[in-house]
Amino acid sequence: MSQAKVAVVIPSRYASTRFPAKPLALLCGKPLVQHVYEKAAASKADLVLVATDHEAIRDTVESFGGRAVMTAESHPSGTDRIAEAVRLVGEPVDIVVNVQGDEPLIPTSVIDELIDLMRNRPEIGMATVAVPGNRQTMTENNVKVVFDEAHFALYFSRSMIPFLRSGGVEAPVYLHWGIYAYRREVLEKFVTLPPGRLENCEKLEQLRALENGIRIYVHLSNLESIGVDTPADLAAAEKKLRETT
Template sequence: MIPARYEASRFPGKLLQDLNGKTVIRRTYEAAKETDLFDEVYVVTDSDKIEEEVTGFGGKTIRSKKEHDCGSDRLAEAVENLDVDVVVNVQGDEPFIDRDSLAKLLLVFREDETKVVDLASLKVALAQSDEITNPNNVKVITDKDNFAMYFSRFPIPYPRDNEAPMTYFKHIGIYAFRKQALLDFHNLPMLPLEATEKIEAIRFLEYGKKIKMVETSMQTIGIDTPEDLEKARQLMDS
């Protein structure tokens, strides 16, 4: 599922911008299809323009009828009446999809015989101190079995004496959900921790859901600004 809004706050209409001969949303859709990992790929949108673009190049869409606070809510509406087991959320503004990382997310569910995992997501090691302190990079800490313990915009854990060896991890917002976990998210109200940090993954933790984190070396290139779009064009050229 690729949630796709037209009115992005920082870069309205970005999904319909040209990225070396094709729109951003088309690049993302085709990249998801080309992984050959999914039974179906859909763009979930509330926009006539995006729907026309996707159906125009032969893609599949699900129309989102309601206003939503986040992409997970939009996906919950889309899958409510679909016969699916696992739903993967791929952001519409990330056309450089890493197949290996998505395959690792799906493997979590194939290996989860007791079905204790509600959702899985990705993390990548941070090396630079400015990346660790940047509040735009959501950090995640896990237990010994790689289940998420907490997410924060603050560097966690706090380096009290700067001597203990510690690798900091950035949360990459690509999720694979069991369908019921996605529906539960949509039906449960936001609690104080999520409201404070403005990180939707925290809602799952606050309600006791189990999030399995998968380490990857993948470096995402999300297109949030016109400058990001230009970087993406240059990367595709190279």
């Protein structure tokens, strides 16, 4: 039996509200999107693509030898964008891994762990990653996740979950990383579903899956990354990268 073919797709949008042209911002002299691409290209994936809506991002990706696909500007989420990119490429793909374009320090080993999980456990249709968080320092920009005993997500939120009520017993807090793996058929089902009320409320696309009965396995990691949402995050990522290289 042949091994499942995996594509890593990096959604990269130009018009970020908090940080316009973010994928092109320089981090230690290289565009943000290049850092993410190189982490993905070093993984076990068979194919790596950047799915973008802007010619400047496409041209930048091609300038460093990467592969980019132009997608529509109108997509409501990164998942919708990667699904179009996979369809446009037209190559046979069994598993699609969505690595957010604002995670320049995401360890390649985490991408590989997610690929291995999907290849070894065919009953999992969709998976993501979480790391231990700090209740005192997380903000609404940090997405939290709670999951059941089998590690399937119960809910994702920008609010603090679980909430520690006075007299309650402390429970671990987990920070969600914006990386997902889908079986191709699950991805295609996802993008046919309209954005749900919870997704529209929290602005978290993964809630569309939970609202429609798609279970999401939560793989735990103890490694670190820095998501870049603002120029301040970019400065923090640069400091971290210079400290570790």
